[in-house]
Amino acid sequence: QVQLVESGGGLVQPGDSLRLSCAASERTFSRYVMGWFRQGPGKAREFVGAIRWSGGSAVYADSVKGRFTISSDNARNTVYLQMTNLKPEDTAVYYCSLRVSTTVVRDPSGYAYWGQGTQVTVSS
Numbered sequence: 001q002v003q004l005v006e007s008g009g010g011l012v013q014p015g016d017s018l019r020l021s022c023a024a025s026e027r028t029f030s031r032y033v034m035g036w037f038r039q040g041p042g043k044a045r046e047f048v049g050a051i052r053w054s055g056g057s058a059v060y061a062d063s064v065k066g067r068f069t070i071s072s073d074n075a076r077n078t079v080y081l082q083m084t085n086l087k088p089e090d091t092a093v094y095y096c097s098l099r100v101s102t103t104v105v106r107d108p109s110g111y112a113y114w115g116q117g118t119q120v121t122v123s124s
Helices: none
Strands: 004-007 010-012 018-024 033-039 046-052 068-073 078-083 092-099 118-122
Touching: 004 092, 018 033, 018 092, 018 118, 033 068, 033 078, 046 068, 046 078, 078 092
Parallel strands: 010 118
Antiparallel strands: 004 018, 018 078, 033 046, 033 092, 068 078, 092 118
């Protein structure tokens, strides 16, 4: 059973930066996709971005493009979400997820494994 563990959330002020990490329990993910999603209060879970473990460019939601960056460290089985210029509307629980496929999709139903989530709160 694959396990994903997020870390790095917290309370920050608008304009601050934060880096989230997602550690995977297994190493055979070279053909798979890691995604980041978020769910704000009273909102549906939404796509933030995704990256293939095998490399290549990440894909981002328009709302975070230019501010968020996804990267991977295959040696550590870890994916990162670097968030800059954070805004109050970025407040949400952030989840990492694993898609057992090489294609990137934005629908959360396309991802089979999920972490427990980490809270990010942006407030002055």
